[in-house]
Amino acid sequence: MTTTFRPEVAQVLGRARLTEVLTAHIGGEFTGLGRGGWVDVDDPATGAVVAGFETSSAEVVDAAVRNADEAYRRWRGISPAERGRLLAGAAAAIRRDTDLLARLECIDSGKPLSQARADIAGSARYFEYYAGLADKIHGETLPQASGTFAFTRREPLGVVAHITPWNAPLTQLARGVAPCLAAGNAVVVKPSEMTPLTSVYLARLLVETGLPPGLCNVVLGAADPTGKALTEHDLVRHITFTGSVAGGRAVGEVAARRIIGVNLELGGKSPTIVCADADLAAAAAAGAQAVVRNSGQSCFATTRLLVDRVVRQQFVELLAERMAGLSVGHGLDDPDVGPLISDRQLQRVASFIDSARVEGAQVVIGGDQPSVGGRFINPTLVQDVTNEMRIAREEIFGPVQSVLEFETLDEAIAIANDTEYGLSAGVFTRDVATAHQVAERLEAGQVQVNRYIGAGVEVPFGGYKNSGLGREKGTEAVHHYTQVKSIIMDIA
Numbered sequence: 087m088t089t090t091f092r093p094e095v096a097q098v099l100g101r102a103r104l105t106e107v108l109t110a111h112i113g114g115e116f117t118g119l120g121r122g123g124w125v126d127v128d129d130p131a132t133g134a135v136v137a138g139f140e141t142s143s144a145e146v147v148d149a150a151v152r153n154a155d156e157a158y159r160r161w162r163g164i165s166p167a168e169r170g171r172l173l174a175g176a177a178a179a180i181r182r183d184t185d186l187l188a189r190l191e192c193i194d195s196g197k198p199l200s201q202a203r204a205d206i207a208g209s210a211r212y213f214e215y216y217a218g219l220a221d222k223i224h225g226e227t228l229p230q231a232s233g234t235f236a237f238t239r240r241e242p243l244g245v246v247a248h249i250t251p252w253n254a255p256l257t258q259l260a261r262g263v264a265p266c267l268a269a270g271n272a273v274v275v276k277p278s279e280m281t282p283l284t285s286v287y288l289a290r291l292l293v294e295t296g297l298p299p300g301l302c303n304v305v306l307g308a309a310d311p312t313g314k315a316l317t318e319h320d321l322v323r324h325i326t327f328t329g330s331v332a333g334g335r336a337v338g339e340v341a342a343r344r345i346i347g348v349n350l351e352l353g354g355k356s357p358t359i360v361c362a363d364a365d366l367a368a369a370a371a372a373g374a375q376a377v378v379r380n381s382g383q384s385c386f387a388t389t390r391l392l393v394d395r396v397v398r399q400q401f402v403e404l405l406a407e408r409m410a411g412l413s414v415g416h417g418l419d420d421p422d423v424g425p426l427i428s429d430r431q432l433q434r435v436a437s438f439i440d441s442a443r444v445e446g447a448q449v450v451i452g453g454d455q456p457s458v459g460g461r462f463i464n465p466t467l468v469q470d471v472t473n474e475m476r477i478a479r480e481e482i483f484g485p486v487q488s489v490l491e492f493e494t495l496d497e498a499i500a501i502a503n504d505t506e507y508g509l510s511a512g513v514f515t516r517d518v519a520t521a522h523q524v525a526e527r528l529e530a531g532q533v534q535v536n537r538y539i540g541a542g543v544e545v546p547f548g549g550y551k552n553s554g555l556g557r558e559k560g561t562e563a564v565h566h567y568t569q570v571k572s573i574i575m576d577i578a
């Protein structure tokens with residue numbers, strides 16, 4: 087580990103009042119409790135330790151959940167309109183603190199500053215959207231014989247556990263927590279042990295803006311003991327898990343045994359089909375954008391570009407030119423591509439590039455580290471990839487793009503669907519009929535046509551196959567965070 091500690095980092099942490107030891111945030115306060123051992127939090131770009139926290143033991147998790155349960159019982163009685171007003175206040179506070187939150191996220195996750203700012207704006211947007219939805223969550227009246235009246239109510243669940251990953255800590259939190267609170271639940275959040283800073287900051291901010299204490303408690307620690315204590319807690323009535331397939335499977339097993347609901351937002355190996363009639367410059371820009379966003383550490387990242395053989399060479403040249411122009415550096419300097427999250431991730435990404443070479447693919451650009459060292463990998467383009475290669479089958483989570491080729495659209499769709507994942511997929515074509523046909527045949531929860539960026543908060547998101555279970559965002563999310571009660575009355 088290097089000891090380089092940029093003065094700006096200390097300044098940001100100081101302004102955020104996060105320089106001291108972090109502990110669980112329960113009932114509006116830092117509890118000072120840990121008891122589960124010490125964990126360092128580092129700046130991914132330099133490896134320098136920037137903060138640390140006391141792991142929340144099972145006892146601390148118990149205190150967080152019990153406190154949330156008490157808060158929930160008061161919150162569900164508050165009018166939906168008032169709940170919406172309080173969430174709107176939270177959105178405004180997030181927007182006000184954008185600069186600080188973006189810098190925190192940048193130091194914690196390594197993402198370039200402008201991407202972090204976009205994430206904070208996205209987080210505020212979740213709170214705005216669900217603030218507006220809070221007083222529109224309703225049941226229905228059901229046709230019955232005369233003399234009988236039946237209707238449904240959508241009621242909250244209680245305490246919902248939110249377990250989030252390190253690649254987009256605040257947006258992943260906001261995506262789940264905002265609809266949950268709008269629907270009348272309370273939450274206990276466990277952020278990734280690698281990136282707890284903005285989650286803790288937000289928990290305090292919510293209380294400062296008037297949200298009743300206890301509605302959004304945060305516990306800190308790894309899967310074991312903290313995550314497991316949370317998912318196993320009797321008072322937790324639903325789990326929203328965003329992370330790896332392995333983690334999702336483990337959490338899903340707990341939910342099945344406990345007979346509680348679960349949302350699983352897992353990984354991807356997204357294909358994008360580039361047809362011969364496509365705007366190749368736009369498709370190449372999309373291919374490059376996939377490695378720019380979070381240095382390719384993005385769940386929906388396109389990592390399999392399936393290109394019509396007729397235009398493959400031209401496309402590779404365009405993409406290589408774009409990727410070669412990308413800057414790499416510390417997130418605070420706002421480059422195109424930041425660092426990878428950890429030494430482990432760096433080794434993993436490097437191993438994919440090695441395995442591609444061994445299996446016969448060709449590295450067109452990149453494939454190495456910049457001379458400054460650190461946890462950086464130069465944007466890497468690999469061609470002559472086939473769908474059997476490891477690089478085409480497993481989630482890479484790094485700035486590595488692969489080009490595969492096809493001859494017919496049927497073949498392209500077969501390759502695209504030949505994966506255990508189904509989070510996102512795309513197609514570039516100028517033909518409207520082709521766009522519709524391909525979109526229908528791709529096995530993914532989201533299909534992007536002639537574009538590549540995340541969709542707005544209004545658009546449901548979630549995976550087919552091993553990419554997950556359930557849908558977040560939009561009005562869909564509210565269905566996970568409410569349960570339906572049917573009331574039948576004899577009024578004869």
Ligand code: NAD
Pocket residue numbers: 249250251252253254258276277278279307308309312313314317328329330331332333334336337350351352353354384385386481509553554
């Ligand atoms: P991970 O599964 O290692 O960890 C995710 C979170 O779950 C962390 O907070 C971790 O501590 C916790 N956790 C893991 N196992 C657990 C268990 N058994 N019980 C309780 N908690 C547990 O994933 P990661 O490496 O942090 O994140 C990267 C993964 O997340 C990638 O696969 C990526 O595709 C996925 N992801 C998916 C989405 C989506 O919306 N689909 C969004 C972002 C990231």
